[in-house]
Amino acid sequence: MWPVIVLLAGPVLAGLLSLVIQRPRLLHAVNFTTMLALALAETFLTGQVLAEGSVTTLGTLVYVDALSDFILIIITTIGLSCSLYMWSYMDEQVARGVIAPKHLGVFFFLFHMFLFAMVAATMANSLGVQWVAVEGTTLATTFLIAFFRRRESLEAGWKYLILCSVGIALALFGVVLTYYSSVRVLGDASSALNVTALIGVADRLDPNVLKLAFLFILVGYGTKVGLVPMHTWLPDAYTEAPAPVAAMLAGVLETVAVYTVLRSKALVDQALPPQFTGNLLLTFGFVSFVVASLFILLQHNYKRLFAYSSIEHMGLAMVGFGVGGLVGTFGGLFHLLNHALAKALAFFAAGNIHRRYDSLEIDQVRGLARSQPITAVATLVAGFALVGLPPFSPFVSELLVVSALSAQNFASDTMHVGRFVAVTVSDEMRSLGLVGVFLFFGVVLFGGMMARIGAMVWGAPQDKITRGEAWTVGHVPVLAMIVALLVLSVMIPESLRTLVTRAVHVIVVR
Amino acid sequence: MSESTQLGSQLVDLCSVLLLLSCFAIVAQRRLSACVDLFALQSFFLATTAALVAFLTGHRHIYLAAALTVVIKVIVLPRILRKVIERLNVSRELVMNINIPAGLLICGGLVVVAFFITQPIIPLGYLLTRDSLALALAIILIGLFTMIARKKAVTQMVGFLVMENGVFLGTTAAAYGMPLIVELGVFFDVLVAGLIAGIYTHRLQDAFDSVDTSELTVLKE
Numbered sequence: 001m002w003p004v005i006v007l008l009a010g011p012v013l014a015g016l017l018s019l020v021i022q023r024p025r026l027l028h029a030v031n032f033t034t035m036l037a038l039a040l041a042e043t044f045l046t047g048q049v050l051a052e053g054s055v056t057t058l059g060t061l062v063y064v065d066a067l068s069d070f071i072l073i074i075i076t077t078i079g080l081s082c083s084l085y086m087w088s089y090m091d092e093q094v095a096r097g098v099i100a101p102k103h104l105g106v107f108f109f110l111f112h113m114f115l116f117a118m119v120a121a122t123m124a125n126s127l128g129v130q131w132v133a134v135e136g137t138t139l140a141t142t143f144l145i146a147f148f149r150r151r152e153s154l155e156a157g158w159k160y161l162i163l164c165s166v167g168i169a170l171a172l173f174g175v176v177l178t179y180y181s182s183v184r185v186l187g188d189a190s191s192a193l194n195v196t197a198l199i200g201v202a203d204r205l206d207p208n209v210l211k212l213a214f215l216f217i218l219v220g221y222g223t224k225v226g227l228v229p230m231h232t233w234l235p236d237a238y239t240e241a242p243a244p245v246a247a248m249l250a251g252v253l254e255t256v257a258v259y260t261v262l263r264s265k266a267l268v269d270q271a272l273p274p275q276f277t278g279n280l281l282l283t284f285g286f287v288s289f290v291v292a293s294l295f296i297l298l299q300h301n302y303k304r305l306f307a308y309s310s311i312e313h314m315g316l317a318m319v320g321f322g323v324g325g326l327v328g329t330f331g332g333l334f335h336l337l338n339h340a341l342a343k344a345l346a347f348f349a350a351g352n353i354h355r356r357y358d359s360l361e362i363d364q365v366r367g368l369a370r371s372q373p374i375t376a377v378a379t380l381v382a383g384f385a386l387v388g389l390p391p392f393s394p395f396v397s398e399l400l401v402v403s404a405l406s407a408q409n410f411a412s413d414t415m416h417v418g419r420f421v422a423v424t425v426s427d428e429m430r431s432l433g434l435v436g437v438f439l440f441f442g443v444v445l446f447g448g449m450m451a452r453i454g455a456m457v458w459g460a461p462q463d464k465i466t467r468g469e470a471w472t473v474g475h476v477p478v479l480a481m482i483v484a485l486l487v488l489s490v491m492i493p494e495s496l497r498t499l500v501t502r503a504v505h506v507i508v509v510r
Numbered sequence: 511m512s513e514s515t516q517l518g519s520q521l522v523d524l525c526s527v528l529l530l531l532s533c534f535a536i537v538a539q540r541r542l543s544a545c546v547d548l549f550a551l552q553s554f555f556l557a558t559t560a561a562l563v564a565f566l567t568g569h570r571h572i573y574l575a576a577a578l579t580v581v582i583k584v585i586v587l588p589r590i591l592r593k594v595i596e597r598l599n600v601s602r603e604l605v606m607n608i609n610i611p612a613g614l615l616i617c618g619g620l621v622v623v624a625f626f627i628t629q630p631i632i633p634l635g636y637l638l639t640r641d642s643l644a645l646a647l648a649i650i651l652i653g654l655f656t657m658i659a660r661k662k663a664v665t666q667m668v669g670f671l672v673m674e675n676g677v678f679l680g681t682t683a684a685a686y687g688m689p690l691i692v693e694l695g696v697f698f699d700v701l702v703a704g705l706i707a708g709i710y711t712h713r714l715q716d717a718f719d720s721v722d723t724s725e726l727t728v729l730k731e
Contacts, residue, residue: 061691126689126691126692128688128689128691128692128695128696129691129692129695131692131695131696132692132695132696132698132699135699135703136699139699139702139703139706142706142710143706146710146713149713149717151717151718154710154713154714154717154718157710158663158710158714161703161706161707161710162657162666162670165670165703166654166657166670166673169650169653169670169673169674169677170650170654170673172677172696173646173647173650173676173677173680176677176680176681176684176685176688177631177680177684179681179684179685179688180631180634180635180643180684180685181634183685184634189685189686189687189689190689190690191689192685192689193688193689193692206631206634208630208631209631209634212627212628212631
């Protein structure tokens with residue numbers, strides 16, 4: 001019980017404290033201590049989940065199973081590294097006069113409210129409370145995106161607020177429809193949206209209502225995931241947000257949004273054949289992947305480049321979930337973690353570059369290797385990881401997703417042996433064709449990304465750029481992430497593997 | 511069906527239709543302050559519908575939701591929006607993405623679409639509020655349309671609130687309200703969203719000398 005309380009109360013307390021504390025040092029200390037406490041609590045919670053299967057506490061408000069615990073691991077890990085990175089990043093912004101010292105407290109307040117909303121969305125038992133929390137993330141982050149108060153950032157913040165609010169209103173209608181179907185079966189109005197109550201009766205819910213509900217939920221939360229064509233807010237928001245916020249948005253918020261979709265998928269799949277949700281996710285994922293990889297070719301701003309890469313990776317994870325089965329789902333979940341690490345690393349590096357070169361244009365950045373050696377390595381590693389090169393862990397998860405995609409008809413038919421006869425040559429051709437297109441756009445993406453990152457890293461820096469990179473506390477998470485990406489590519493720790501495997505069984509219900 | 515339920519059902523239908531009508535009025539209105547007034551009126555109809563359902567079904571907690579609707583959506587949010595308009599230098603929406611007659615036609619089409627989509631699931635509903643679910647979806651779609659068709663930050667906000675009203679009508683109609691904690695959370699979110707939008711219009715006004723979102727074109731591919 002207490003890890004849950006720490007996870008929920010920690011950010012709220014830290015947020016309120018940030019409003020009263022004046023001294024920057026103390027603010028950072030509070031922030032870091034809170035994140036450390038959250039990470040510790042999460043470790044204990046994971047132990048509990050591994051031992052007991054799931055944890056229901058605080059009445060029935062909180063429900064943590066392997067799936068939500070896995071998402072919590074991503075939240076706390078990226079959150080912890082962000083808190084270290086912010087230490088040097090925010091101090092420098094204050095020193096340069098970009099933000100007034102008194103605004104630092106507000107920044108941390110919003111940051112912790114954002115964190116609280118994400119933790120609450122992940123732990124919520126009721127789909128309704130989950131919705132409230134996801135809308136809470138929108139409200140908390142819009143001012144974080146617009147924090148530097150430039151014209152562009154205000155525009156990005158407003159666009160984000162409006163588009164995500166619309167999306168989320170549609171998702172609420174989806175939740176209402178879910179309730180419409182479940183209250184008829186469960187009768188008890190107060191628990192009829194609880195995952196714990198729904199799991200048992202989901203197969204008796206009305207399929208027609210659930211179909212409509214899932215469509216609304218997918219489009220609604222899909223807006224937050226940044227699936228094409230609901231993605232238009234995303235590149236602007238990621239470009240304008242301060243680097244640590246962009247890292248949180250890309251690494252964590254997207255993951256939480258995907259999680260909300262997965263929760264509904266797990267329910268709907270019990271009442272309908274998994275092909276229904278599977279095909280929808282596959283289509284949205286595939287389109288996002290293709291469109292994003294084409295847009296990457298057009299980018300001349302490195303933060304936008306990473307933003308489109310986020311859309312592409314979420315598309316890829318969605319393809320994994322859409323194909324489904326044990327391999328595809330495992331690949332998708334593992335990819336969420338890998339993407340979070342790689343993307344946070346990319347935005348940390350982008351933040352370092354931006355502070356040195358004062359420009360977001362790729363053309364203006366030359367000779368990173370000489371001016372900022374550590375950042376250059378980080379940029380290269382992030383780039384390699386994001387295009388799916390070994391020996392970095394996204395390679396492994398992408399390989400899993402692609403192999404699940406290529407074997408999809410076989411995979412689904414070994415699960416439903418009765419349908420084995422129905423496998424035809426055209427089915428095989430279809431999945432191979434899909435893989436072909438997929439890999440083609442993977443190559444497009446590879447070219448687009450690497451050309452631009454290469455252009456930034458090599459060459460000679462302009463004369464006005466100072467050379468050499470002093471060691472700061474902000475470099476600790478950068479190094480840690482490089483190591484994590486390397487290690488996860490060769491081995492997944494036993495407990496993590498067990499957790500993800502169990503999470504897969506939460507999603508794959510038949 | 512007994513006579514009293516029939517009467518009740520017709521009353522609920524009447525109120526829901528009034529909600530839908532006020533949507534059309536918003537779409538047809540150019541003056542920003544009138545849009546806000548119409549939204550307040552719509553929220554009042556919503557509260558009446560909710561109170562009516564609460565009275566006819568005996569679900570007490572819907573009264574609470576109705577009261578919150580009156581406080582937040584009839585009084586507080588319109589007041590915030592009116593303050594915002596007062597500070598602005600324009601009170602009318604002169605250029606729209608889609609002109610009013612075309613907009614009204616599209617909204618008519620959206621109502622048909624909403625009835626078409628909800629056709630298969632309506633028979634599951636309670637007798638009392640059956641048709642309101644289709645009307646709720648129609649209101650959501652029209653709210654969405656308003657957000658796309660209008661350019662002023664204020665009208666976009668009104669569009670969002672109209673969508674929210676549609677969802678709320680949906681919950682009342684489909685399931686006699688959501689669990690209390692969810693309903694409170696939703697109200698809280700809507701209120702905060704309104705406040706945030708108010709702050710934004712200030713800052714946008716300062717930065718761009720306008721709250722015309724078509725001026726927001728710095729960020730482009």
